[in-house]
Amino acid sequence: MTTERYNPRTAEPKWQKAWADAKLFETQTEAAGEKYYVLEMFPYPSGRIHMGHVRNYALGDVVARYKRAKGCNVLHPMGWDAFGMPAENAAMQNKVHPAKWTYENIDTMRKQLKSMGLSLDWSREFATCDVEYYHRQQMLFLDMLDKGLAYRKKSKVNWDPVDMTVLANEQVIDGKGWRSGAEVEQRELVQWFFKITDFADDLASALDSLPEWPEKVRLMQRNWIGKSEGLMLRWALAKGTAPDGEREVTVFTTRPDTLYGASFIAVAPDHPLAQKAAEIDPALEAFIAETRRTGTSAEAIETAEKKGYRTAIEAVHPLDETWRVPVYVANFVLMEYGTGAVFGCPAHDQRDLDFARKYDLPVRPVVLPPHEDPVAFSVADKAYVEDGVIYNSQFLDGKSPDEAFEAVAEKLEASDLFGAPQASRKVNYRLRDWGISRQRYWGCPIPVLHCESCGVVPEARENLPVKLPDDIDFEKPGNPLDRHPTWRKATCPVCGGDASRETDTMDTFVDSSWYFARFTAPRADEPTDPQAANAWLPVDQYIGGIEHAILHLLYSRFFIRAMRECGHLDLDEPFKGLFTQGMVVHETYRDGREWVAPVDVRIVEADGRRVATRISTDTPLDIGGIEKMSKSKKNVVDPDDIIASYGADTARWFVLSDSPPDRDVIWSEAGVEGAHRFVQRLWRLVTETAPKLPNAAGAPGTDGAALEIRKAAHRTVAGVSDDIERLAFNKAIARVHELVNQLSAAFGKIDPANAGETAAARDALSMLTRIVAPMMPHLAESLWEVLGETGLAAAAPWPQVDDSLLSDDTVTLPIQINGKKRGDLTVPAAAGKAEIEKAVLALDVVSAALAGQAPKRLVVVPGRIVNVVV
RNA sequence: GCGGGUGUGGCGGAAUGGUAGACGCGACGGACUCAAAAUCCGUUUCUGGUGACAGAGUGUCGGUUCGAGUCCGACCACCCGCACCA
Numbered sequence: 001m002t003t004e005r006y007n008p009r010t011a012e013p014k015w016q017k018a019w020a021d022a023k024l025f026e027t028q029t030e031a032a033g034e035k036y037y038v039l040e041m042f043p044y045p046s047g048r049i050h051m052g053h054v055r056n057y058a059l060g061d062v063v064a065r066y067k068r069a070k071g072c073n074v075l076h077p078m079g080w081d082a083f084g085m086p087a088e089n090a091a092m093q094n095k096v097h098p099a100k101w102t103y104e105n106i107d108t109m110r111k112q113l114k115s116m117g118l119s120l121d122w123s124r125e126f127a128t129c130d131v132e133y134y135h136r137q138q139m140l141f142l143d144m145l146d147k148g149l150a151y152r153k154k155s156k157v158n159w160d161p162v163d164m165t166v167l168a169n170e171q172v173i174d175g176k177g178w179r180s181g182a183e184v185e186q187r188e189l190v191q192w193f194f195k196i197t198d199f200a201d202d203l204a205s206a207l208d209s210l211p212e213w214p215e216k217v218r219l220m221q222r223n224w225i226g227k228s229e230g231l232m233l234r235w236a237l238a239k240g241t242a243p244d245g246e247r248e249v250t251v252f253t254t255r256p257d258t259l260y261g262a263s264f265i266a267v268a269p270d271h272p273l274a275q276k277a278a279e280i281d282p283a284l285e286a287f288i289a290e291t292r293r294t295g296t297s298a299e300a301i302e303t304a305e306k307k308g309y310r311t312a313i314e315a316v317h318p319l320d321e322t323w324r325v326p327v328y329v330a331n332f333v334l335m336e337y338g339t340g341a342v343f344g345c346p347a348h349d350q351r352d353l354d355f356a357r358k359y360d361l362p363v364r365p366v367v368l369p370p371h372e373d374p375v376a377f378s379v380a381d382k383a384y385v386e387d388g389v390i391y392n393s394q395f396l397d398g399k400s401p402d403e404a405f406e407a408v409a410e411k412l413e414a415s416d417l418f419g420a421p422q423a424s425r426k427v428n429y430r431l432r433d434w435g436i437s438r439q440r441y442w443g444c445p446i447p448v449l450h451c452e453s454c455g456v457v458p459e460a461r462e463n464l465p466v467k468l469p470d471d472i473d474f475e476k477p478g479n480p481l482d483r484h485p486t487w488r489k490a491t492c493p494v495c496g497g498d499a500s501r502e503t504d505t506m507d508t509f510v511d512s513s514w515y516f517a518r519f520t521a522p523r524a525d526e527p528t529d530p531q532a533a534n535a536w537l538p539v540d541q542y543i544g545g546i547e548h549a550i551l552h553l554l555y556s557r558f559f560i561r562a563m564r565e566c567g568h569l570d571l572d573e574p575f576k577g578l579f580t581q582g583m584v585v586h587e588t589y590r591d592g593r594e595w596v597a598p599v600d601v602r603i604v605e606a607d608g609r610r611v612a613t614r615i616s617t618d619t620p621l622d623i624g625g626i627e628k629m630s631k632s633k634k635n636v637v638d639p640d641d642i643i644a645s646y647g648a649d650t651a652r653w654f655v656l657s658d659s660p661p662d663r664d665v666i667w668s669e670a671g672v673e674g675a676h677r678f679v680q681r682l683w684r685l686v687t688e689t690a691p692k693l694p695n696a697a698g699a700p701g702t703d704g705a706a707l708e709i710r711k712a713a714h715r716t717v718a719g720v721s722d723d724i725e726r727l728a729f730n731k732a733i734a735r736v737h738e739l740v741n742q743l744s745a746a747f748g749k750i751d752p753a754n755a756g757e758t759a760a761a762r763d764a765l766s767m768l769t770r771i772v773a774p775m776m777p778h779l780a781e782s783l784w785e786v787l788g789e790t791g792l793a794a795a796a797p798w799p800q801v802d803d804s805l806l807s808d809d810t811v812t813l814p815i816q817i818n819g820k821k822r823g824d825l826t827v828p829a830a831a832g833k834a835e836i837e838k839a840v841l842a843l844d845v846v847s848a849a850l851a852g853q854a855p856k857r858l859v860v861v862p863g864r865i866v867n868v869v870v
Numbered sequence: 871g872c873g874g875g876u877g878u879g880g881c882g883g884a885a886u887g888g889u890a891g892a893c894g895c896g897a898c899g900g901a902c903u904c905a906a907a908a909u910c911c912g913u914u915u916c917u918g919g920u921g922a923c924a925g926a927g928u929g930u931c932g933g934u935u936c937g938a939g940u941c942c943g944a945c946c947a948c949c950c951g952c953a954c955c956a
Binding site for chain 2: 041043084085167168170216220223298302304306332431432438439546547549551552585658660666673674680731733734737738744813815820858859869
């Protein structure tokens, strides 16, 4: 009998239409079943979907379809993170309006996503650049302003003096503007901030209430928030050394126990003391100007060479007024953190030690490592940061660092400097408030007005939305909103006088900080429908890239707290379960300097070596490293091409198999073909077996081949369910392979006249179809049809597992001698330790190894292993 | 620089502290075919041996344990994030 090959090109559109016609994935809040909200991070509409998207949405779709089969009321929406810089770059380069560019991209990408056969509720779709969406975001902003969660302050930006524009950190390359090549400067602007620090403590401690988040993400967030308990410590400045009017400097320190090891104070270049000192010291002024040429990113600042400028100022040691330490201005001290001033203890901090060596400052150890001789111990080029005993420290000698911390704190809290305590305890956070101002066009306008008589006033709620103007000009440098001839002109809602609009737009992270809440009631007039939001949230399973581990997730966690304060929902955390997927990576190829795309490359294996040649010219190519797919290195594979030639199911199956989803997956052509072969193999197995099962309606048999088939099927379903719950799709797929191998072998021997066997086979195929359905939904529908099942596979319930088929009567234990496997022993599953011991000692290998002696030790782990120690 | 992660056959990977290499890819051998593709069967960690088998083996070095890929310490390499990329 010949079987036609499965043709995804006809089957996939057919089933996609069947699902859409049945409105299978349009979710009703009131529908029956336990609610389950699955969400993948929504895409930026860059133009076309890439393999990373395919992987992300395939992962989420498996969960969505599985939970639906398990009887849950599943919400699985999709939208677009549509504001941002690339649209403006496209506008500048191609003279296309950002809105047109964005919406055209969305149309393309929606079509591509639909070809994947995702079980999405498209009726809830929106883009963050839709006026309907950013209108509600402006409402949220006003509410937050009202609650004191939004405010203005000065902050630094990267300024390109040629393009007259603010640059993003990624647009600063080696300290120069990416377009103009001009030396970037730091500039201070008054900008809008959200008060995320109000929630710093809760954002850190509530991480403990998120057991379904990866431990690493919780750790990263905890470190990012960076709670530290320390001392605000005031140092008097030595008379005659300080600028006029300055008499003290406050440092924040977590190590007051090392105070007797202090050898310098360092302040940030924009610390008031540094600014004041620079007024009378041109060399210092030049040094500070020099530090402003570093970009504003922490990375740029911290990887820059550590430099300091020794001012004339000296500080008086808080515990010894005869002791003076020099005050430096240093490029690695950040004004945003603590007080913008630190004291350096070189012996017990590596950065301080490097600084001290560079500027020849004293290095005095005050913490003695255990078992070290106090006279001989010294610090050379490695600071000692571990625990020990305090010495060289007067009244602190002999204490532990913790005790010394307490002693210093108590003493200095009680002592007086200029009429106030010299020190106070302080809990400090590394987390800074969230600067949301962007000097760009393609973002959500901040709904605020500047009135000459009333100052900064919020736009009236009824005047919202503040819409972006359509007629804009990207020809000239700078912010198009700022330059617009009329857009800025407005009326003050307080006094009715002339006012001008705020031209800053919001960081696009704001857009993505609450979209998951909007999905629960996407057309509501208010930002949320609190009832719907409270019913659906938190998101049960959120899936996205690890690159969002800190900012996006932290901002979203902040936002639901802010929204709760404003009454938009009542929720502790936005995402109950979080899964961070790995990237899709691909080999790179280059012809000299030029990168070559995989579609233009032919790989031939010769003598065990892989050789790449360019197809068009037959020239040999260098095979480079395996890297994240990126346009610049051309190592991208277009999902459209894959879906067109192999079908969506093959693409989905491939990205789900092999690699565990939290790790990177290497895209390879061979792997895709393997996946496609499996699609055809499943099709063959079912279409060739089904006609042999004419009388399969009865009960499956309970012995012989029938029992074996049933055991295999039920065990696989149990295992696959378990794997999907844990998002271990690669393991689920391995199990499906195993089952198919087993069934193929078993079906060859089936007696078509044996009703027990044919029924078992039929059941097994039905179960197999349902467990592959979340991963290969189109193929599953076609198989479902061949099997003569009714309805759609996508609407079929998950197969029930008969637990009695999961265990065996006997178990085979590996027998180790001194930890090395030397034999096997099969015993009844219920056998006790004593029984096993007796049987083990009777084994030939064991008695030979013992040579008449008693074993030194006999470790029996029932059901697992036996180890005989001789 | 700081924070986080990863490292296992030719390759992707599997393995509640308990038989290292499931499953897949590739390769090799065989069947089918006039032939090829497709498909099916078998072999495939390395070294030695015809073989039974023996030894080695999870980035490197050390430790804990009857037993370590898994736990602990140090190191190496690579990847992600660092607040205006999304």
